[in-house]
Each structure stands twice: as C-alpha cells, then as structure tokens.
Amino acid sequence: RKEVEQDPGPFNVPEGATVAFNCTYSNSASQSFFWYRQDCRKEPKLLMSVYSSGNEDGRFTAQLNRASQYISLLIRDSKLSDSATYLCVVNDGANNLFFGTGTRLTVIP
Amino acid sequence: EAGVVQSPRYKIIEKKQPVAFWCNPISGHNTLYWYRQNLGQGPELLIRYENEEAVDDSQLPKDRFSAERLKGVDSTLKIQPAELGDSAVYLCASSSVEGHTEAFFGQGTRLTVV
Numbered sequence: 707r708k709e710v711e712q713d714p715g716p717f718n719v720p721e722g723a724t725v726a727f728n729c730t731y732s733n734s735a736s737q738s739f740f741w742y743r744q745d746c747r748k749e750p751k752l753l754m755s756v757y758s759s760g761n762e763d764g765r766f767t768a769q770l771n772r773a774s775q776y777i778s779l780l781i782r783d784s785k786l787s788d789s790a791t792y793l794c795v796v797n798d799g800a801n802n803l804f805f806g807t808g809t810r811l812t813v814i815p
Numbered sequence: 816e817a818g819v820v821q822s823p824r825y826k827i828i829e830k831k832q833p834v835a836f837w838c839n840p841i842s843g844h845n846t847l848y849w850y851r852q853n854l855g856q857g858p859e860l861l862i863r864y865e866n867e868e869a870v871d872d873s874q875l876p877k878d879r880f881s882a883e884r885l886k887g888v889d890s891t892l893k894i895q896p897a898e899l900g901d902s903a904v905y906l907c908a909s910s911s912v913e914g915h916t917e918a919f920f921g922q923g924t925r926l927t928v929v
Contacts, residue, residue, distance in 0.1 A: 710857075712857075714855075738916075740917050748922070749906060749920040749921060749922050749923055750858065750906075750920050751920070752917045752919075755917065793857055793858075795917075800871075801846055801863070801865070801870075801910075802860065802863060802871055803848065803860070803908075803910075803918055804860070805850075805857035805858045805859070806857050807855075807856055807857045808855075808856070808857050
C-alpha cells in the first residue's frame with residue numbers, strides 16, 4: 707500500500723470554476739502535510755502547508771482530517787495560471803517526505 | 816539566498832555507462848533528499864541524509880546506485896552501470912531539520928539512457 711494516495715485526474719475545468727483535490731495517507735503518526743505545485747518540466751514548489759484547523763491562502767483552502775487520514779485542497783475561481791500538477795505531501799514524523807502521484811489540473815478558457 | 820543547485824540539468828548516456836549527479840543544498844539545511852521522478856508520477860524517495868549520515872536508503876537500488884554526502888553539505892548520486900529503466904528526472908531537495916518544515920527542490924537532472 708502506498709503511503710499517499712491521490713486521484714491522478716486529469717481535471718479539466720473552465721475558468722472561474724471551483725475544483726477540489728483529495729488525498730489520503732496511511733501512516734497515522736504523520737505529523738505535517740503539504741500541497742506542492744509542479745509545472746510541466748519544472749521542480750515541485752510548495753503551494754501551502756496544511757494545518758489541523760484548516761487554512762486559507764487567497765483562492766486556495768487546505769483541510770486536514772486526522773481521524774480519516776484525509777487531506778484536501780480547494781481552488782476557487784480557477785485561473786488559467788492554475789493549470790499544473792498538484793502533489794499531496796506527507797511528513798511521517800521522522801522527516802521522511804512522501805509524495806502522492808499528483809493530480810493534473812487544466813483550466814480551460 | 817541561493818536555492819538548491821543541481822548539475823547537470825540534462826544528461827544523455829548509453830546503457831551500461833556510469834553517471835553522476837551533484838547537489839548543493841540550501842545553506843544551513845541539514846536534511847538532504849534524493850528523489851527520482853518518472854513521467855506522470857510523483858517523486859519517489861531514493862535516500863535521505865541528516866548531515867552526513869544516510870538515515871533512510873531503503874529505496875535505493877544498492878546494486879547500481881550509490882550516494883555520498885561526505886562533509887554534510889553537498890551530495891553526489893551515482894549510477895553504475897545505467898540501465899534503460901533509469902531514465903527519469905533526479906531531484907534533490909533540502910530542508911531544515913528543525914520542525915516539520917517543507918522541502919525545497921532543485922531543478923533536477925533529466926537523465927536519458929539510450
């Protein structure tokens with residue numbers, strides 16, 4: 707079983723749409739959680755950390771449900787520039803970072 | 816502040832040849848990761864260093880892969896001999912060991928084995 711499971715998509719949405727990505731993790735001892743963004747042929751870059759209480763950064767909202775071992779990312783009012791692959795990342799508490807396969811998003815004009 | 820620096824950016828080699836990748840992490844970052852990323856997949860951990868110590872190399876194919884971080888700063892990853900299936904992007908990342916902070920990635924080395 708993989709440490710982090712993600713729906714690979716692809717998600718094709720029109721501009722202005724709201725889209726949500728989900729991710730589950732297997733290690734209940736995991737301590738910290740992140741969403742990374744990866745553009746085509748580029749390296750992954752941190753989009754936002756995910757806190758227990760949930761957190762928001764502009765159009766982006768991240769949620770964590772420890773009981774269900776579930777992480778989500780919501781993007782509101784999608785822009786063309788949001789087109790990328792979104793990677794769910796989990797730190798298992800021992801400083802090991804595990805990545806999901808990534809969810810590919812294409813925002814269509 | 817400089818980010819994670821990797822070289823080379825691209826490498827094309829014939830199978831059975833050796834290849835080496837170099838990484839210089841962000842200054843002061845004790846933790847260094849090497850990942851391999853295949854097309855359409857997320858990065859997969861090969862090895863993690865805390866300073867000069869390899870603390871997790873369970874996913875490193877030790878028959879042909881080796882890595883070192885002798886002075887706890889920069890690191891090299893070597894493949895010898897390379898196989899066709901080794902074609903991938905090799906990513907280096909670093910993070911501060913204090914707290915559960917995010918990792919910062921270099922631009923990666925795209926390896927093609929022909």
